[in-house]
Amino acid sequence: MSIEAIAEAFFKAIEQGDVDTLNRLYADDAGVWHNFDGITQTKAEGVQTLAQFAAVADSRYELQQRYVVGDTVIQRHNIHIRMKATGASKVIPVAVFLKFRDGKVAHIYEYLDSAHVVAEAFEGVADMSAA
Template sequence: MVEYAERFFRLVEAGDIEAVSALYHDDVAVWHNYDDVEQSKEENLATLGSIADRYDRFAYAEPRHVAIEGGFLRQHVIEVERGGKSAAIPAILRVYVEDGKIRRIEEYFDRGKLDALFAS
Protein backbone atom coordinates (compact mmCIF):
# COMPACT_ATOMS: atom_id res chain seq x y z
CA MET A 1 0.00 0.00 0.00
CA VAL A 2 2.88 2.38 0.73
CA GLU A 3 4.30 1.74 -2.76
CA TYR A 4 0.85 2.44 -4.22
CA ALA A 5 0.67 5.72 -2.30
CA GLU A 6 4.13 6.77 -3.46
CA ARG A 7 3.25 5.98 -7.07
CA PHE A 8 0.00 7.92 -6.91
CA PHE A 9 1.64 11.08 -5.60
CA ARG A 10 4.56 10.82 -8.06
CA LEU A 11 1.98 10.78 -10.87
CA VAL A 12 0.12 13.78 -9.42
CA GLU A 13 3.34 15.76 -9.00
CA ALA A 14 4.43 14.86 -12.56
CA GLY A 15 1.07 16.03 -13.94
CA ASP A 16 0.28 12.60 -15.47
CA ILE A 17 -3.48 13.05 -15.24
CA GLU A 18 -4.25 10.08 -17.49
CA ALA A 19 -2.36 7.74 -15.16
CA VAL A 20 -3.99 9.33 -12.09
CA SER A 21 -7.39 8.80 -13.70
CA ALA A 22 -6.63 5.10 -14.14
CA LEU A 23 -6.07 4.82 -10.37
CA TYR A 24 -9.50 6.31 -9.55
CA HIS A 25 -12.80 4.50 -9.39
CA ASP A 26 -15.26 6.18 -11.75
CA ASP A 27 -17.33 7.36 -8.78
CA VAL A 28 -14.39 8.53 -6.65
CA ALA A 29 -15.12 11.40 -4.26
CA VAL A 30 -12.40 13.88 -3.24
CA TRP A 31 -13.37 15.95 -0.20
CA HIS A 32 -11.53 18.99 1.20
CA ASN A 33 -11.90 20.30 4.74
CA TYR A 34 -11.42 23.93 3.69
CA ASP A 35 -14.57 24.09 1.56
CA ASP A 36 -16.48 20.95 2.67
CA VAL A 37 -17.05 20.06 -0.98
CA GLU A 38 -16.77 16.64 -2.62
CA GLN A 39 -15.26 16.73 -6.08
CA SER A 40 -16.18 14.15 -8.70
CA LYS A 41 -13.53 12.31 -10.67
CA GLU A 42 -13.78 14.79 -13.54
CA GLU A 43 -13.64 17.82 -11.24
CA ASN A 44 -10.64 16.53 -9.34
CA LEU A 45 -8.74 15.58 -12.48
CA ALA A 46 -9.39 19.09 -13.84
CA THR A 47 -8.04 20.59 -10.60
CA LEU A 48 -4.94 18.41 -10.70
CA GLY A 49 -4.47 19.07 -14.42
CA SER A 50 -4.47 22.84 -13.86
CA ILE A 51 -1.66 22.85 -11.28
CA ALA A 52 0.97 23.83 -13.87
CA ASP A 53 -1.20 26.76 -14.97
CA ARG A 54 -1.75 28.02 -11.42
CA TYR A 55 1.78 27.79 -10.02
CA ASP A 56 5.28 28.57 -11.15
CA ARG A 57 6.44 25.66 -8.99
CA PHE A 58 4.53 22.90 -7.20
CA ALA A 59 6.03 20.08 -5.15
CA TYR A 60 5.38 17.75 -2.27
CA ALA A 61 8.01 17.81 0.49
CA GLU A 62 8.51 15.60 3.52
CA PRO A 63 6.16 12.81 2.34
CA ARG A 64 5.14 10.21 4.90
CA HIS A 65 2.86 7.25 4.24
CA VAL A 66 1.18 4.84 6.60
CA ALA A 67 -0.76 1.84 5.37
CA ILE A 68 -4.03 1.43 7.24
CA GLU A 69 -7.00 -0.84 6.81
CA GLY A 70 -8.71 0.02 3.54
CA GLY A 71 -6.05 2.43 2.28
CA PHE A 72 -3.40 4.80 3.55
CA LEU A 73 -2.62 8.06 5.29
CA ARG A 74 -0.38 10.58 3.56
CA GLN A 75 1.27 13.57 5.20
CA HIS A 76 3.29 16.08 3.23
CA VAL A 77 4.07 19.75 2.85
CA ILE A 78 2.70 21.36 -0.30
CA GLU A 79 5.32 23.78 -1.62
CA VAL A 80 4.13 26.33 -4.17
CA GLU A 81 5.54 29.42 -5.82
CA ARG A 82 3.75 32.01 -7.87
CA GLY A 83 4.88 35.44 -8.96
CA GLY A 84 7.97 35.35 -6.77
CA LYS A 85 6.03 34.43 -3.62
CA SER A 86 5.99 31.04 -1.98
CA ALA A 87 4.04 29.06 0.57
CA ALA A 88 4.60 25.80 2.45
CA ILE A 89 1.36 24.18 3.59
CA PRO A 90 1.29 21.05 5.78
CA ALA A 91 -1.41 18.60 4.71
CA ILE A 92 -2.76 15.16 5.56
CA LEU A 93 -4.92 12.91 3.43
CA ARG A 94 -6.93 9.81 4.25
CA VAL A 95 -7.14 7.75 1.07
CA TYR A 96 -9.56 4.83 0.74
CA VAL A 97 -8.49 2.14 -1.72
CA GLU A 98 -10.86 -0.56 -2.90
CA ASP A 99 -10.10 -3.25 -5.48
CA GLY A 100 -6.80 -1.57 -6.34
CA LYS A 101 -8.34 1.84 -7.09
CA ILE A 102 -8.97 4.95 -5.05
CA ARG A 103 -12.58 5.20 -3.88
CA ARG A 104 -12.35 8.33 -1.70
CA ILE A 105 -9.84 10.98 -0.61
CA GLU A 106 -10.29 13.24 2.40
CA GLU A 107 -7.77 16.10 2.34
CA TYR A 108 -7.06 18.38 5.28
CA PHE A 109 -4.97 21.55 5.19
CA ASP A 110 -5.10 25.19 6.25
CA ARG A 111 -5.91 27.12 3.11
CA GLY A 112 -4.90 30.47 4.67
CA LYS A 113 -1.32 30.41 3.37
CA LEU A 114 -2.51 29.48 -0.11
CA ASP A 115 -5.16 32.20 -0.09
CA ALA A 116 -2.52 34.74 0.98
CA LEU A 117 -0.39 33.73 -2.00
CA PHE A 118 -3.30 34.32 -4.39
CA ALA A 119 -4.42 37.56 -2.73
CA SER A 120 -1.50 39.56 -4.06
Protein backbone atom coordinates in the same frame (compact mmCIF):
# COMPACT_ATOMS: atom_id res chain seq x y z
CA MET B 1 1.23 -3.20 -6.42
CA SER B 2 0.69 -2.29 -2.75
CA ILE B 3 -1.60 0.59 -1.83
CA GLU B 4 1.43 2.42 -0.45
CA ALA B 5 3.11 2.15 -3.87
CA ILE B 6 -0.09 3.33 -5.55
CA ALA B 7 -0.22 6.32 -3.18
CA GLU B 8 3.40 7.14 -4.05
CA ALA B 9 2.59 6.95 -7.78
CA PHE B 10 -0.49 9.11 -7.21
CA PHE B 11 1.46 11.96 -5.59
CA LYS B 12 4.22 11.72 -8.24
CA ALA B 13 1.53 12.04 -10.93
CA ILE B 14 0.23 15.20 -9.25
CA GLU B 15 3.74 16.67 -9.11
CA GLN B 16 4.24 15.89 -12.81
CA GLY B 17 0.76 16.98 -13.92
CA ASP B 18 0.25 13.47 -15.34
CA VAL B 19 -3.51 13.41 -15.99
CA ASP B 20 -3.42 9.99 -17.68
CA THR B 21 -1.88 8.35 -14.61
CA LEU B 22 -4.30 10.14 -12.28
CA ASN B 23 -7.25 8.92 -14.34
CA ARG B 24 -5.86 5.38 -14.19
CA LEU B 25 -5.25 5.45 -10.41
CA TYR B 26 -8.67 6.84 -9.44
CA ALA B 27 -11.70 4.54 -9.21
CA ASP B 28 -14.42 5.64 -11.64
CA ASP B 29 -16.73 6.64 -8.77
CA ALA B 30 -13.98 8.27 -6.67
CA GLY B 31 -14.73 11.25 -4.47
CA VAL B 32 -12.35 13.95 -3.25
CA TRP B 33 -13.41 15.87 -0.13
CA HIS B 34 -11.62 19.02 1.11
CA ASN B 35 -11.89 20.49 4.60
CA PHE B 36 -11.71 24.08 3.36
CA ASP B 37 -14.98 23.94 1.41
CA GLY B 38 -16.70 20.74 2.60
CA ILE B 39 -17.43 19.77 -1.01
CA THR B 40 -16.82 16.31 -2.46
CA GLN B 41 -15.54 16.44 -6.03
CA THR B 42 -16.09 13.66 -8.56
CA LYS B 43 -13.16 11.93 -10.23
CA ALA B 44 -13.49 14.17 -13.29
CA GLU B 45 -13.65 17.33 -11.16
CA GLY B 46 -10.68 16.24 -9.05
CA VAL B 47 -8.52 15.46 -12.08
CA GLN B 48 -9.54 18.72 -13.75
CA THR B 49 -8.64 20.69 -10.61
CA LEU B 50 -5.22 19.02 -10.45
CA ALA B 51 -4.61 19.64 -14.17
CA GLN B 52 -5.54 23.32 -13.83
CA PHE B 53 -3.28 23.60 -10.79
CA ALA B 54 -0.35 21.98 -12.65
CA ALA B 55 -0.79 24.49 -15.49
CA VAL B 56 -0.13 27.46 -13.20
CA ALA B 57 2.09 26.05 -10.42
CA ASP B 58 4.87 23.56 -9.80
CA SER B 59 4.44 21.40 -6.73
CA ARG B 60 6.56 19.05 -4.67
CA TYR B 61 5.38 16.81 -1.85
CA GLU B 62 7.62 16.54 1.20
CA LEU B 63 6.52 13.43 3.07
CA GLN B 64 6.37 13.79 6.85
CA GLN B 65 4.56 10.58 7.83
CA ARG B 66 2.73 7.78 6.08
CA TYR B 67 0.75 4.92 7.59
CA VAL B 68 -1.10 2.07 5.94
CA VAL B 69 -4.13 0.89 7.91
CA GLY B 70 -6.18 -1.76 6.15
CA ASP B 71 -7.42 -0.25 2.88
CA THR B 72 -6.37 3.30 3.80
CA VAL B 73 -3.16 5.30 3.43
CA ILE B 74 -2.87 8.13 5.95
CA GLN B 75 -0.28 10.70 5.05
CA ARG B 76 1.01 13.96 6.44
CA HIS B 77 3.07 16.08 4.08
CA ASN B 78 4.08 19.58 3.17
CA ILE B 79 3.25 20.63 -0.34
CA HIS B 80 5.75 23.10 -1.76
CA ILE B 81 4.09 25.29 -4.39
CA ARG B 82 5.78 27.71 -6.79
CA MET B 83 3.64 29.83 -9.08
CA LYS B 84 4.96 29.63 -12.65
CA ALA B 85 4.05 33.22 -13.59
CA THR B 86 5.50 35.01 -10.58
CA GLY B 87 7.85 32.57 -8.87
CA ALA B 88 6.00 33.17 -5.60
CA SER B 89 6.20 30.15 -3.33
CA LYS B 90 4.27 28.74 -0.42
CA VAL B 91 4.47 25.66 1.80
CA ILE B 92 1.15 24.20 2.92
CA PRO B 93 0.89 21.49 5.60
CA VAL B 94 -1.60 18.77 4.62
CA ALA B 95 -3.03 15.59 6.12
CA VAL B 96 -4.76 13.23 3.74
CA PHE B 97 -6.59 9.93 3.94
CA LEU B 98 -6.67 7.85 0.74
CA LYS B 99 -9.18 5.01 0.83
CA PHE B 100 -8.56 2.25 -1.72
CA ARG B 101 -10.84 -0.25 -3.40
CA ASP B 102 -9.66 -2.86 -5.91
CA GLY B 103 -6.25 -1.20 -6.23
CA LYS B 104 -7.67 2.24 -7.04
CA VAL B 105 -8.07 5.46 -5.05
CA ALA B 106 -11.77 5.35 -4.14
CA HIS B 107 -12.02 8.33 -1.81
CA ILE B 108 -9.78 11.12 -0.56
CA TYR B 109 -10.27 13.17 2.58
CA GLU B 110 -7.87 16.13 2.42
CA TYR B 111 -7.18 18.52 5.28
CA LEU B 112 -5.17 21.60 4.32
CA ASP B 113 -3.85 23.94 6.98
CA SER B 114 -5.29 27.26 5.86
CA ALA B 115 -4.08 29.28 8.87
CA HIS B 116 -1.45 31.06 6.73
CA VAL B 117 -4.18 32.17 4.30
CA VAL B 118 -6.11 33.80 7.13
CA ALA B 119 -2.92 35.40 8.46
CA GLU B 120 -2.11 36.85 5.02
CA ALA B 121 -5.66 38.15 4.63
CA PHE B 122 -5.24 40.17 7.82
CA GLU B 123 -1.61 41.15 7.29
CA GLY B 124 -1.22 44.88 7.74
CA VAL B 125 -4.55 45.23 9.52
CA ALA B 126 -4.27 47.09 12.82
CA ASP B 127 -4.35 44.99 15.98
CA MET B 128 -8.03 45.04 16.85
CA SER B 129 -7.50 43.56 20.32
CA ALA B 130 -6.30 46.93 21.64
CA ALA B 131 -9.60 48.63 20.76
